[in-house]
Amino acid sequence: MLDVQYRMHPAIAEYSSSRFYGGLLKTDVRLLSSGYHYRPYHSKTFFSPFVFHDVAYGREKYVNSSVVNSAEVVAPRTTPSRLELYN
Numbered sequence: 001m002l003d004v005q006y007r008m009h010p011a012i013a014e015y016s017s018s019r020f021y022g023g024l025l026k027t028d029v030r031l032l033s034s035g036y037h038y039r040p041y042h043s044k045t046f047f048s049p050f051v052f053h054d055v056a057y058g059r060e061k062y063v064n065s066s067v068v069n070s071a072e073v074v075a076p077r078t079t080p081s082r083l084e085l086y087n
Contacts, residue, residue, distance in 0.1 A: 004028050009037040009049040 003024060005013050010027045017025035031037070041047040058071025 006031055011049040015050055 001021070001024070003021075004026050005016075006028045008016070008027070010032060013025060013027045017023055037049065039047075042049055045051075053075060055069070055072045055075050058069040058075075060067050060069045062068075
């Protein structure tokens with residue numbers, strides 16, 4: 001079982017650890033001390049490292065054997081322009 005991760009943002013790793021690894025997955029200390037994953041815009045709720053966005057106005061529909069929600073496809077397209085405001 002994976003016990004140390006070296007790539008994910010620590011907030012994402014924390015969720016993965018508690019959800020899938022019983023709290024046993026740790027982030028490498030070098031990654032934590034490097035500050036590499038921390039950005040100024042992470043203090044904004046919309047841009048924190050780990051966010052679930054509810055696209056309440058979207059509706060799922062079946063296309064062949066897949067489920068498609070077009071609103072969920074369009075919603076992230078506005079994120080890059082919003083992110084530029086915080087750089």
